[in-house]
Amino acid sequence: MTYRITTIFLVLMASISFAAAFAPLFAIEQPKPIPDDQLNQLLQNVEKNFSKIKTLRTLLTQEKNIAIFSETVISKGFCIFKSPDKLRLEFTKPFKSSLIINDDQIFKYEFFNGNWQKLDTGNKEMMLLIMENITSWLQGRFKDPGLYEIRALKNKNMTFLLFPKAREFKKFINSFELGLNPEMNGLEYIIINETKNNYTTIRFHNDEVNKEIPDIIFKGTNDKPHPVSPW
Amino acid sequence: MDAGCSLHKTQYIQITHQKLKNDINKSITSLYPDRFKALHRVILTLSGKNYVLDGYLFIDRPNREIKLIAQNDLGGIIFDIHFIKNIKKTININANMLKKNWLEKSVLRDLETLYLKEPFPSPTLFSDEHGNLILSEKQGQITQELIYKQINRPIKYRLNKIRYLKNKKSIYTVNLEYGTNPDNLYPEQILIKDAKMKYNLQITIRYFM
Numbered sequence: 001m002t003y004r005i006t007t008i009f010l011v012l013m014a015s016i017s018f019a020a021a022f023a024p025l026f027a028i029e030q031p032k033p034i035p036d037d038q039l040n041q042l043l044q045n046v047e048k049n050f051s052k053i054k055t056l057r058t059l060l061t062q063e064k065n066i067a068i069f070s071e072t073v074i075s076k077g078f079c080i081f082k083s084p085d086k087l088r089l090e091f092t093k094p095f096k097s098s099l100i101i102n103d104d105q106i107f108k109y110e111f112f113n114g115n116w117q118k119l120d121t122g123n124k125e126m127m128l129l130i131m132e133n134i135t136s137w138l139q140g141r142f143k144d145p146g147l148y149e150i151r152a153l154k155n156k157n158m159t160f161l162l163f164p165k166a167r168e169f170k171k172f173i174n175s176f177e178l179g180l181n182p183e184m185n186g187l188e189y190i191i192i193n194e195t196k197n198n199y200t201t202i203r204f205h206n207d208e209v210n211k212e213i214p215d216i217i218f219k220g221t222n223d224k225p226h227p228v229s230p231w
Numbered sequence: 232m233d234a235g236c237s238l239h240k241t242q243y244i245q246i247t248h249q250k251l252k253n254d255i256n257k258s259i260t261s262l263y264p265d266r267f268k269a270l271h272r273v274i275l276t277l278s279g280k281n282y283v284l285d286g287y288l289f290i291d292r293p294n295r296e297i298k299l300i301a302q303n304d305l306g307g308i309i310f311d312i313h314f315i316k317n318i319k320k321t322i323n324i325n326a327n328m329l330k331k332n333w334l335e336k337s338v339l340r341d342l343e344t345l346y347l348k349e350p351f352p353s354p355t356l357f358s359d360e361h362g363n364l365i366l367s368e369k370q371g372q373i374t375q376e377l378i379y380k381q382i383n384r385p386i387k388y389r390l391n392k393i394r395y396l397k398n399k400k401s402i403y404t405v406n407l408e409y410g411t412n413p414d415n416l417y418p419e420q421i422l423i424k425d426a427k428m429k430y431n432l433q434i435t436i437r438y439f440m
Contacts, residue, residue, distance in 0.1 A: 122281060
């Protein structure tokens with residue numbers, strides 16, 4: 001019995017030593033910060049790449065990690081953007097909701113008890129601000145010195161980190177992490193690092209870029225959002 | 232059965248069957264599992280304006296405990312609450328427009344009503360003309376009513392409405408809707424109307440059990 005335990009111990013120790021000796025070979029590559037003197041050029045290049053996006057429709061999966069939940073709460077939906085200022089953000093599961101920006105107008109719908117309800121939102125200004133941020137990011141405009149401190153990290157792909165400057169904003173959000181695709185012409189994900197270890201990841205997939213998108217799907221004057229064909 | 236009182240033009244008949252009354256009164260303790268998590272999608276209507284919130288809830292009924300994280304539907308924590316009845320009440324607010332006192336009297340009271348309600352000390356049981364059972368108890372100026380709807384024969388009752396009355400006028404109602412599946416144990420939608428504090432809540436619920 002003693003012999004068996006000693007053997008197991010020796011095998012374990014050998015494994016640990018082996019792993020330690022070759023650690024640099026197996027280590028996960030650490031993201032490299034982009035120096036400040038290169039950041040502005042990088043941001044300009046990214047904005048130029050993104051400016052080719054005139055329309056975008058993409059499916060999205062949102063994963064909410066809430067400190068009091070052991071489960072990740074997953075929501076599904078889609079985002080449709082038409083340059084310069086039409087945006088529709090819609091969730092389809094588990095709850096249905098639709099938020100539409102059409103020029104400077106905002107429309108909000110919620111699906112409750114089998115019916116769409118058009119809401120008269122009381123926090124329009126805040127929602128407009130958030131939606132303007134999303135619209136800017138979809139156009140590759142990440143730099144907003146008044147609102148955020150910005151850093152960039154290069155790992156496999158490029159990531160931009162935005163840290164809110166205003167104290168009131170910091171109460172809600174610690175940082176935004178914007179992950180670019182390998183071609184650096186589109187967003188792959190957004191991570192919203194909230195306070196108290198809560199964070200939300202939004203992943204974009206099934207993108208369609210520069211396909212014709214009719215203006216009617218951004219029309220918010222009806223009592224329910226205009227239907228969207230699946231893609 | 233005795234002829235009873237009349238509220239909201241509905242004729243109530245008092246039921247004196249002691250076992251039925253006790254069973255209905257005790258059933259509030261088994262309305263939900265002891266511990267569970269839930270996500271509330273909430274449309275709050277206040278002063279004619281709508282606000283959408285996501286409420287992440289942890290409920291521990293034996294310990295009389297509620298944890299709530301309330302987020303704006305686009306993200307960002309608006310407020311959080313940690314409440315253990317008679318032991319702890321912590322409310323953190325990030326949005327300046329919200330007041331702690333208001334949250335205590337509205338959100339916390341709503342959550343206690345939904346999830347931590349206890350049997351009445353000495354209720355009266357009535358039936359109405361629709362076959363509903365109404366468990367009623369007067370506490371000070373307020374009469375609290377729990378309305379149970381018969382959903383199955385021979386006998387199965389499900390809590391359908393909570394109503395607070397003052398001078399025979401409804402001042403607070405909670406409507407529980409269980410969806411189209413008759414076997415649903417827990418409400419899928421809840422409507423709360425507070426006439427005194429002038430707000431409505433439309434809540435859609437997803438449970439994590």
